Amino acid sequence: MTIRAVFFDVGEVLVDETTEYGTWADWLGVPRHTFSAVFGAVIARGLDYREAFQVFQPGFDLDRERRARAEAGQPETFDETDLYTDVRPCFVNLREQGLVVGVAGNQTTRAEGILHALQLPIDVLGTSDSWNASKPSPEFFERLIAEAGVPADHILYVGDRLDNDIRPAVDLGMKTAVIRRGPWGHILRNNAATAILGADVEASCLFQLDSLVSLDSLVAEHNEAARDAV
Structure with a gap:
């Protein structure tokens, strides 16, 4: 076919998405290299990537935090x-x-x-x-x-x-x-x-x-x- x-x-x-992952680390208040290491470990184990956020903030809700970032003038973004x-x-x-x-x-x-x-x-x-x-x-x-x-x-x-x-x-x-x-x-x-x-x-x-x-x-x-x- x-x-x-x-x-x-x-x-x-x-x-x-490297820059965007970094801004999530900033939002969570953790070093970017620390967030990156945890994110990679979660993926390597075949888990849902959102579990990486739970390590730093139990009960983390991605949709809620996206709204909070937007309201704080720090929305997720990317450009050319x-x-x-x-x-x-x-x-x-x-x-x-x-x-x-x-x-x-x-x-x-x-x-x-x-x-x-x-x-x-x-x-x-x-x-x-x-x-x-x-x-x-x-x-x-x-x-x-x-x-x-x-x-x-x-x-x-x-x-x-x-x-x-x-x-x-x-x-x-x-x-x-x-x-x-x-x-x-x-x-x-x-x-x-x-x-x-x-x-x-x-x-x-x-x-x-x-x-x-x-x-x-x-x-x-x-x-x-x-x-x-x-």
């Missing part, structure tokens, strides 16, 4: 400088192939507004807040399929997490690509995630990437081979 649409997660796929440099060229090259390009991730309404303001060369933008569904729920990916306007097996979803991105997308028949950067990428490079989630999850990925630089070429090669096989 050819790929007719490519959708991307946001955090660590498009946006380097946090966007990975390979993102825009990848989007442009994929669209030149006639593909639908979309962004869909677990993000707030505020983050969706920032993404709109960045004026990325994409066709679809959706977030968990605007879709009223979040990964890894089937409802999120069913909405993605509807927005793509093509059957699931013609969609490639690019994510950095096997549990939240790859497994649920595969379960609904989509093709997947995992990118190994950011906190979850470090775990992937060291095979810890495979040990936690099972080798079959990573093996189900059509592509395994360290950046988006070669993705457009890989998609073009895949589609050419798929057409030749018909």
